[in-house]
Amino acid sequence: MRRIYESEALHRDDEEQFTPNQRRSETPFQAMPSVNTTALSRRLLPNWLRNRAVSVSVSTPREEFPLGTTIPFRVTMANALPVPVTFRTRSPILWTWDIDGETKATRTQIREPPDEPGEFRFERGERKRFKRRWKQLFRVSASEWTPAEPGEYTIGAGLNVDNAVQRGLYDQTTVRVSDA
């Protein structure tokens, strides 16, 4: 099929200011053909480098909260490498948070995630920030929640991969819930 740029419809002139230049067959490519950098990085980057490249941190605005208040926390994940990094996760759930090891402050299994892996992609140098809130309640059944007692609680967050703690893809912080 004849393309528009193959036609002679345009008036071309190298001298005139407001007309397109003459076409030159030796004109180099203007852009690199697109490269699937995700696939490349998955094949080329060794696991140890991927684990070291991505950091996870959990932070709260302060360390102590009155009983019954909402505890906001922020999860930050950063890729330090100038290339994309992709992690294969255990399920389509890419990352999770927990309170004292109880995922999403839930003490019961509500729903099983699909039995298939997911992919968590970080662009080059990307920093992801997620905000979550814990209302000092634990879910104990599909329809019941129970309040947390005063004391210390650990808020953790990490990628949903095998051995996230050992691989440095998990972080936690401690907060104190006081009765006063």
Added chain:
Amino acid sequence: MALLEVEDLTVEFYTQEGVVTAVDGLSYSIERGEMFGVVGESGAGKSVTALSLMRLIERPGRITSGEIRFKDQNILEMTESGVRSIRGSEIAMVFQDAQTALNPVYTVGEQISEAIRHHLDYDDHAAKERAIQLLDTVNIPDAESRYSDYPHEFSGGMQQRAVIAMALSCDPELLICDEPTTALDVTIEAQILAEIEELAEEFDTAVQLITHDLGVIAEICDRVMVMYAGKPVEKAPVEELYYDPKHPYTVGLMSSIPRVGDNRDRLQTIPGTMPDLVELPPGCSFHPRCPFAEESCSRTEPSLTNVETGQADHGDHLAACLEYTGGLTGELDYEVVVEQTDAVEKPNQLGDDQNV
């Protein structure tokens, strides 16, 4: 046996932000020839429910549990070709934005004929004849010459009518209308609704009408389901829902309908916004916005129960509020005032007012 039975349907979207539970444990049924309304704010899960019925949920969405039985066949267990044979012929959908739903590089007539040829095995000439007849049925003037027009040559109302004609082309048993009049002005809206009602009656088609307009529901539906944050909060026959709403969210929706002659300075609204579906509040999802909420509302998630007996999911009028299972210490203190005006025939124009 109902024409469509949806049981415990759950649809989740796995995003980077977290798991979005767009529809959570939804159950309902539609009888043959019934007009069933689904109402709720944007993001309540109305459209995702409709797309699930035709198995049109795309990644990262998944139907994670439940059953959708159409004529006693579970759509979720059918093969892809099995579902394709149902889509368009037995279950048809009128999409919200007709301009996007129509293919701009095919003529409107060809797009209608294609469905007829595919599902009903008509030859080219017969399919064209039927398409013209359908365009005429939905009141497209000069249907024969407009058959070969492209979508951009139709006005918004005509495009919507063409999409309705396409949906009706194979005499479906269930017509899903996903906000069919949202993009149209009110005069065209009234015409389109009247057409859907008339055509549904003529072809004895069941209609699932999705809208956020309570007036539209009152006008044409038999039964209504009110959705909030992916869950059903009230199910009732249309008149009961208007004259005797049982869930505080429904009451809030009713009170936010502006009325002609109302001398209040400001329109009434439901304070706050729909919660983030990634991070639903514990307990009843509506409790942060509910004027009657108590501590128990943040500890217990109410299930749909019969408002008279408090029994789970049986009966005509169901609501998901702890009030009906004895979980509240106070009462839902609101009042529905029905003004006996000349608008007796139309419940949507009555003064559904309450002191919230």
